[in-house]
Amino acid sequence: MLNTSSAYFVFLAGVFICYWAAARWRLPTLAVVLGANYFFYARWDLFYLTLIPLASLVDYLCGMGMQASKRNWWRRILLGLSLTTNLGILVAFKYMPGWDKNWPWVFPLGLSFYCFQALSYTIDVYRRDAKATSSLLAYFTAVSFFPAILAGPITRVSNLIPQLEKPKKLSASDGGRALFLIGLGAMKKLLVADYLAENLVNRIFDFPKLYSGLEVLAAVYGYALQLYFDFSGYSDIALGSALLLGLKIPQNFNMPYAATNIAEFWRRWHISLSSWLRDYVYFSFPGLRGKVMPYVALTLTMVIGGFWHGATWNFIIWGALHGLGLAVCRGWQSWRGTSKWDHPVSRALACFWTVQFVCLGWVFFRASSLENALEILGQVGSLTWSAANLSGTILLIAGIALAGHYAPKKWLDASETLFARTPFFAQAVLLLLLALSIKYVAATGSAPFVYTQF
Amino acid sequence: MEFPRKTFWTVVTMFGMVAGLEYVPELRNYRLLDWDAVKQVGDFAPSRAMPLEPVEEAVLKPGRVYEKKVVKGQVEPLSDPANSLAAFYEAIERVESGEPGAKVRLAHYGDSPTTADLITADVRGLLQKRFGDAGHGFYLMAKPWAWYGHRGVDSDSSGWDIEASNLVSKKDGYYGYGGVSFRGGPGSRARFRLKEAGTTRVELGFKQVAGGGSIVLEACGERVGDKSTAGEEGDGYAEFAVPESCRDLTVKVEGGAVRLYGIEFLKAAPGVVYDSLGLNGAYISVLSKFLNADHWQTQLQHYAPDVVVINYGTNESVFAAFVDKVFEKELREAIRRIRVALPGKGILVMSPMDRGERNENGQIETVPALQRLVEIEARVAKEEGVAFFNTFEAMGGNGTMAKWYSSEPRLVGADFIHPMPGGAKIIGNLLYKAMLDGYNRYKTAKRAPELAQNL
Numbered sequence: 001m002l003n004t005s006s007a008y009f010v011f012l013a014g015v016f017i018c019y020w021a022a023a024r025w026r027l028p029t030l031a032v033v034l035g036a037n038y039f040f041y042a043r044w045d046l047f048y049l050t051l052i053p054l055a056s057l058v059d060y061l062c063g064m065g066m067q068a069s070k071r072n073w074w075r076r077i078l079l080g081l082s083l084t085t086n087l088g089i090l091v092a093f094k095y096m097p098g099w100d101k102n103w104p105w106v107f108p109l110g111l112s113f114y115c116f117q118a119l120s121y122t123i124d125v126y127r128r129d130a131k132a133t134s135s136l137l138a139y140f141t142a143v144s145f146f147p148a149i150l151a152g153p154i155t156r157v158s159n160l161i162p163q164l165e166k167p168k169k170l171s172a173s174d175g176g177r178a179l180f181l182i183g184l185g186a187m188k189k190l191l192v193a194d195y196l197a198e199n200l201v202n203r204i205f206d207f208p209k210l211y212s213g214l215e216v217l218a219a220v221y222g223y224a225l226q227l228y229f230d231f232s233g234y235s236d237i238a239l240g241s242a243l244l245l246g247l248k249i250p251q252n253f254n255m256p257y258a259a260t261n262i263a264e265f266w267r268r269w270h271i272s273l274s275s276w277l278r279d280y281v282y283f284s285f286p287g288l289r290g291k292v293m294p295y296v297a298l299t300l301t302m303v304i305g306g307f308w309h310g311a312t313w314n315f316i317i318w319g320a321l322h323g324l325g326l327a328v329c330r331g332w333q334s335w336r337g338t339s340k341w342d343h344p345v346s347r348a349l350a351c352f353w354t355v356q357f358v359c360l361g362w363v364f365f366r367a368s369s370l371e372n373a374l375e376i377l378g379q380v381g382s383l384t385w386s387a388a389n390l391s392g393t394i395l396l397i398a399g400i401a402l403a404g405h406y407a408p409k410k411w412l413d414a415s416e417t418l419f420a421r422t423p424f425f426a427q428a429v430l431l432l433l434l435a436l437s438i439k440y441v442a443a444t445g446s447a448p449f450v451y452t453q454f
Numbered sequence: 455m456e457f458p459r460k461t462f463w464t465v466v467t468m469f470g471m472v473a474g475l476e477y478v479p480e481l482r483n484y485r486l487l488d489w490d491a492v493k494q495v496g497d498f499a500p501s502r503a504m505p506l507e508p509v510e511e512a513v514l515k516p517g518r519v520y521e522k523k524v525v526k527g528q529v530e531p532l533s534d535p536a537n538s539l540a541a542f543y544e545a546i547e548r549v550e551s552g553e554p555g556a557k558v559r560l561a562h563y564g565d566s567p568t569t570a571d572l573i574t575a576d577v578r579g580l581l582q583k584r585f586g587d588a589g590h591g592f593y594l595m596a597k598p599w600a601w602y603g604h605r606g607v608d609s610d611s612s613g614w615d616i617e618a619s620n621l622v623s624k625k626d627g628y629y630g631y632g633g634v635s636f637r638g639g640p641g642s643r644a645r646f647r648l649k650e651a652g653t654t655r656v657e658l659g660f661k662q663v664a665g666g667g668s669i670v671l672e673a674c675g676e677r678v679g680d681k682s683t684a685g686e687e688g689d690g691y692a693e694f695a696v697p698e699s700c701r702d703l704t705v706k707v708e709g710g711a712v713r714l715y716g717i718e719f720l721k722a723a724p725g726v727v728y729d730s731l732g733l734n735g736a737y738i739s740v741l742s743k744f745l746n747a748d749h750w751q752t753q754l755q756h757y758a759p760d761v762v763v764i765n766y767g768t769n770e771s772v773f774a775a776f777v778d779k780v781f782e783k784e785l786r787e788a789i790r791r792i793r794v795a796l797p798g799k800g801i802l803v804m805s806p807m808d809r810g811e812r813n814e815n816g817q818i819e820t821v822p823a824l825q826r827l828v829e830i831e832a833r834v835a836k837e838e839g840v841a842f843f844n845t846f847e848a849m850g851g852n853g854t855m856a857k858w859y860s861s862e863p864r865l866v867g868a869d870f871i872h873p874m875p876g877g878a879k880i881i882g883n884l885l886y887k888a889m890l891d892g893y894n895r896y897k898t899a900k901r902a903p904e905l906a907q908n909l
Contacts, residue, residue, distance in 0.1 A: 020458055170461060210734070428463075435472070
């Protein structure tokens, strides 16, 4: 059940109504969300109804144990047990050879997002950054929260539990904002990302040698836009779905291609992953106060991030590129101080070069193999200029996507506010028109979200 | 706790209007709900309904694709009622019986998949595994497109002015056996690295002209020989013996101006040579018009394939007027030209694969003119008395690319035209098995004619 499918919207409407009908009482509310979470899992496979509760129970008990104990060795053992459980699930289903043949239905659910959320809880409790919850139901509900389970945002369980426990409220403006985000996300995904994927990116990445260097370069930039609109579209739907239940989960994107250096890019792109990697991987390295170790740790953290995306050289190269980029950026800033880029031209140039670097990384990220990535780079380097395959519609959609990405945030906020203030029937008509335009303009159907693969 | 009334009413009104689109007859064109998908809300194992079957197993598993019984009215992939492939099968038989120096040669003319050696590499590999490897065969002097490449040969080159018969605006018709010519001068070079050792003979094809130029062949850095391209205007060939262990060969232009067509790699052993002769964006006119008839005739006679495969149609299929008014005439002309050049040899018309495009509802469907084109090919082949391989039907017919696109792993690219390696392998297997099937029938007919009638 993809988050852009008819089935998902019917499911979400059902959860919304049941949830608010039960919201007066704590237990029924939690039961509705937990039931929805497990229903969502079961839609992928009934196997999850065994795996997830068992894994959650281990983490819950570890959390309780760490909270209760003052003995460090025992707390370490419990943390080790939680790490082994979650990393074991990841390794077993993601990296073990043959998993995709024996259990092809397992990975689409984005088990790695579940594991990251679960680990954030036990590590926070171990570090005493958060208190363990005594409520089994609240823990089970928060760690498996359905809107974010396919592809994030990675939600800190310790942030979600208090929201689930406190009295529920959904103001008319938050309700409008939730619906706006869901509509915006569907539009980003179905009108822009899927169009660019089907008509430009997939064709050219499949057979780069059939196209000119200019067309291949356009596909690389197209992929940068596709990935942003796909993933941020998913995140918007997840944020909107959570907000419909009165729950706030973290923003995942903030105009990433406006970053003026690679460090800023990671503060704007997949924010929940980069902050997770920072808090739970980077800060776990020893010697971070030394002169060299922070650079090594940065690089290794990103290599691990690359490996998490997939056990292939492409992802490792992508991670290493970003790790080295971050290390160089940090070194430069330590030496010369943080650049201000006051002048618009210098800012635009810094932004331009950052985007080129990010796009170089996307080549490895998207290519089906290392050979494919080298073919793409080789073809870009062929300096052939035919644009026969870049139709007017493709350029128009790419132009709209670019404008949408770089549009000032206040415009989006103003649209959101305006929508939220609109009477309910007008909201319904606008959403219906959006659904109709998606159906009749986007001719591709809904492709899986890119990030559900990870 | 306060019930979120406004949001609730928005949701209810929205779903009410969606339901209205379903049930108000006048609005049915604007239906939004995918009821099948909605019903799936309660389906707890939908992913298991999509079997992920490895391609090779699907093809090679006995009884899955090929060994099915052909029932009355069902299309047989390879039809050859006039027995036009007899000479080809005879050549295979000579190879199979171990006749010294026996070779069977296939010339496969096609479009972009052929230029990338997709399908042809698979058939070549299977035939050579079964009957022996007599060499890689013909290879262009340089890559006219980045997409050009053959399995088993790596090449790089510099200094060539490349003219592909289907792309140059001023065509003089002299493009050799492979349909592309390469003009070079001092400094022009082409390097070939063969994946396997065993090549004992290399031959360069060129245009002989007054004045001409001089070409040199090096094998593993050692000069093997040279040849002047000067002479009376016509086709020229330069043959060189090369050490069997050497896999690196370099062609250089030492002086003057030359116009080369390609290089062929042959082994001493008996077996199969399969020439993959594809041009990007090619269509039937390459054979019927663009290649000078006399020149192509002498080229075909020189390389002497036992069967010529005519594998066009994909590019034509999106030009309905061309399909309906021109294609048949040009296909007949291509067949006629080959017949004149190679009397008694086999001709196999191979239909294009399925080609998909999205319709207005976003579904992938076969381009409308493709089936008409395949029917034309089948009819012309029958009327001309040549063999016909119905790739389109053999791979599954109408809508196959939609299935291939959604299969895991994907069998066709996102253009719904070019097969991924797994898809090419399927077609290669189908063609190989059809050839083998025809060969077995030929042998049976020869030894027990009464049995053959029942096959």
